[in-house]
Structure formats: structure tokens, C-alpha cells
Amino acid sequence: MRFIEIYDKIVENKGSILCVGLDPPVDKFNTPVEKMKFCLEIIEKVSQNCCAIKINENFVRDLSLEQHKEITEKIKENNLISIYDCKIGDITNSAISGMYLIKKMGYDALTVNPILGNLSDITKEAHEVGLGVLALVLPSNPESKNYYRKKMEDGEEFYNYFIIDCMKSGTDGIVIGLGRDINPSEISSIRDRLGDDVIILFP
Template sequence: MSSLWEKYDRAVELSGSILCLGLDPPPSAYPEPDSRLKFCLNRLQSLSRYCSAVKMNENHLRGVGEEGHRKLTEAAKRVGIVSILDCKLGDIGETARAGVQTISRLGYDAFTTHPLFGNVGEVVEEAHREGLGVFLLTYPSGTYGEKYFRLAVGDRPLYWRFIQEGVEAGVDGYVVGLSSSLNEEEIAEVRRLIGQEAVILAPGMGAQGGDPIHLIRAGGERILVNVGRSIILAEDPPAVAAVISERLSRQREFIQTSKAIISTKGVLNIHDKPIQLSSGGWSRLYIDCRALYSDPASRSLIARLMVGAISRHMGRSGFDIATTATAGIPLASIVADRLGVGLVYVRMEKKMHGLERRVEGVVKPGKVYVGVDDVATTGRSALECVKAVREMGGVIEKYFVIFDRSEGAERLLREVGVELYYLAQLNKEFLDMAGVDEKTW
């Protein structure tokens, strides 16, 4: 395989978004190639902060020439997002290889191909030789897939045969359109077949009206949701992109974090009798996020999601991390390291030996701090962290946690001008996923 999934991980962590921006300017509105190129460069510049990938539709960019394509791919590289040429490449051997070499020369990270010529392996081999990723057209968006892609081949639909060929060839990603004819169970089976590293690119959300929730629930971690005209032709494209990006990201973070909490041994605990929480309250349901750190896969996932969430709201620099001892220290340390920023932590009580500090690390007056912790219950621990940082001259207005128990933390922090952001929350959706009755907690 190429390093497409690594590029994906970096781009998503950088932006905190799974939005793929579809650049397909209508020729009716922009008939001249130069005007279409200018339009795309403008949209890419103004919208790149809200997406982790950009998909250029070859049919909408005809006439811009190699120089035009290189301007687009260079712009994408400057802002750290993955560039995909949607050309649906498909032809016999030598012609397909020539197409791959041209795409490489244009500077793209990946391209789309269709499997109908039966030579996916040749295309992938040439693409990987050129350092390119390949997205295999597997199932189109809207109702287009119902006509041919579900035709029976043996005892399986045709699109299964495409997946099989893609897996055998080492395809990097799969185009799986948002469609009412593809249900959640089938999406989960697609993910099982292609493995966890492959990226699913899903068109069809915007103008076609597809709903991405089934993909987010069942499609695994590495997904991209493509939206084009609904954003690029909007009256206020950045505002629309921001809303869509945030909604997609929040849904993905909730689903992925909840699954990690539920499936990782020792995190979700249901007791016969209520136990006392660190907040002083009592509950039969206890979330021990420290157990997440014992599992390498869960620890890495939560770190990626947290860094992405912070990046989406704060950017990648200009702040340091603050946390509480001791539960918040492991995650805060990982996050600070991945962001390349400083870290301080606050004790609930002043140390009575050594320098007798309550805050460990150097709080810089006027410096912006972002709170990072594991669980928020009533919010009192987070509030102590906020107060301690502010007393030493730091500025803190956002606090990020893995899990919010919905017991008042959000309201308490809001009263002191701090926004609480959580990856997952104790609510009906979480309890349904966990198979836990609401009376339990």
C-alpha cells in the first residue's frame, strides 16, 4: 500500500475534520478554464481550514492544463490537506499506466479509478511506484448504485467483487457513496472486508442529500465525507463549511470514542451497588478512562481524536496545555507532545514538601491555555484547574475531556467563561450503544 492512510491521519489530526471539499465549479457559471481555476484556488484558500482533503473533479477542470492542476495541488500541500483527482481512471495496461504517470506529474496524492477493465492490480502497482494512493470506485452515491452495482455475481452483489479485487490489489481507499440502498450492516461488512487502514471516501452528502450517519457509525475511523456544491456555491462558503465540518467531526468523535470506551477492557464498569465518584457523587456506572491508556490502539485513537478536536477549535499553536493531577496527565502529555506545546498540571491540594507548589510547570502570564482531562462530572476539578491557571496570569477559555458524565460540568464552566468540549457524553445514545439501561446510572 502507499502511505495514503498516513497522509490521511496527519491531515485529519491537523484539521480535526473528515470533510473532503469537492471542487467542481459548474461550467455554465464559469465557462472559461481560467475562471474555473481561479474559483477553485479561491475556495481552496478560504475553506482549507475546515477540511482534511480536497477532491478535484476532472470533468469540471478540463482546460486548466497541467500548470493549473499543479497550482491546485501545490496549494493543497501548503495547507497540509490530501489532494485527490476524481478522474475515475480506467483503461487497458499501457494507457492506464500513462494516466497514472500524468496524475503523478500533476502533484496529486491520490486518484479515483474504476474496476471494470479488470486490471486494478496493474493500476495500483503503477500508482504505488509513483507514490500515489488509489481510491477504487466501489458503490456510487444516490440511486445510481441500484442499477448495476447490486447485480448478483454468484451469491454476492457486483460491488463485493470490486472490493475483493481491490483488497487483492492493495487498494488504498474505496469510494462508497452515501445511498439509501446501502444500509449500516452492509457498510460495516465493507469495512470488515477492506481492513482498518483503508480510507473510505463517501460522496453524496451535499446536493444529493445523502445522510452520512450510517457511514460514521459503521465505516470505521478512516472516512472522508465529500461535500462540493452545497459549500462552494453557498452564499457564505466558510460559514457553511464550518457547520458541516463540525457536525461530521462531532458525530465521528462521539461514535469512535464511545466504541473505545465500551470495547476496551476495564473502562466501562457496571457495579451492583453505587460507588463514590471523585466528584463526591454516587453511581453504579463508572467510566475509568485511565484503562484506555493501557490499550495501545485505544490510547492512540483517543489521542488522535483529542488532538484533532483541539486543532479544529484552536489551531496548532499559540497555546499550552493545562490539566489536573493525576488522571489528566497521561492524555495531556501525549496531546502536548503531538502538538509541540507546553504543559502544566494542577494539584487539587498544594504539595506539602519540596517547593510546596500547587501548579507544576511554568504558567506564563498572558499565555493562552487549553484544558485537557479525562472525565468531567460536576466540573469542580476542571474549575480548580481554571482558577489556578488564571490566578497565575494564564488565560483559559476552553476545556476538553474524553467523557462528560452530564452532571453539571458544562454549566459550571460556562458560568466562569469556559467552554467544555467532550469527545463522548453520557446520554441515551451512549447508553444504547453500551446496552445499558438508563436506570443503571
């Protein structure tokens, strides 16, 4: 079953398209065990009102493989999708190595930074190991406009090339940050280009 099919089934079952991001703050949770417990508690609390849980790698980098497994098993128990938000961006061989570990952790999907130009290879390899791929197309931080909003010679803003790459590569979804520069008509235009079989994640 394709990732989008799994996603659609869970969305229908939950009656929600909400994805909950888990970023255990380091000033409150100093140890891996504390972070894991925080994640497990939140998953239990929100499980009836969302379809997916996104774990931000930068907040849980010190967790062990077994602790990640405990989190992803809890997510699966609650019939939710698990997304590892690592924004993986590296040469294909290095990215593949990371993907195998992410799969071993038990995650259903990962986020990818397509800037290296190898999105097609990464998507292909991810699908072979059973991972969905969500490509970062437009970040939410204001500074990103210096690059992603840059007008190219054809008049298109730079981020649009990532959308084209996603469409060619068969990625399962894209990530668009809801910053001040994005507006509903632009989101609608992106949806029209992608069609209904591509997930749009708005962190």
C-alpha cells in the same frame, strides 16, 4: 511513507475526515482561469475544516498543466491531500500514461474504475510513481444498481467483487456513493471487511 500514513497524519492534524469535492459549474465559470480561481478560493476557505480536496476531472478538463499545478500547490500549502477524481479505467499501459500526467499535475491520489480487472497492476504502478489509489466500488447514481446491486450465483451483490479485488490489490481506499440503497449496517460490514488501513470515501 504510505498514502494511508500521510492521510492519518493530516486527519489527526486537522481533526477532520471531511473531503471537499470541487466541481466548478460550467454555467457559472466559462474559462479555465475562472475555474482555477474558484478552486483556489474554496480551498482557502475550507482548509481548516477538512483533510482532503477532490477535483472532479469532468469539470476541469480544459485546465492546463500549470493551472492544475497551481491548484495542487495551494492544496499542499494548506496541508491537505489532493485527489484527482478521474475514475481512470483503461488497459494498464493507457492507465499508466494517464497516471504519470496526474503525478505531474501534483496530485497525491487518483480515483480508479476497477471494472477492467487490472486493479492490481494499476495500484502497483500508481504506488511506484507515488500516487494513492481510491477504487470506485459503488456509485451513487440510482441507475448503477442495475449492475452493482445485481445478485451473483453465490448470493453476493456484484459490487462486493470490487471490494475483494481492492483487498487483494492493496489499494489505499474505496469510493462508495451515499445513494438511497446504502445503509449504516452495510457500511459497517464493509468497514469490518476492509479493516482500518483502507480509506472509505463517501461523495
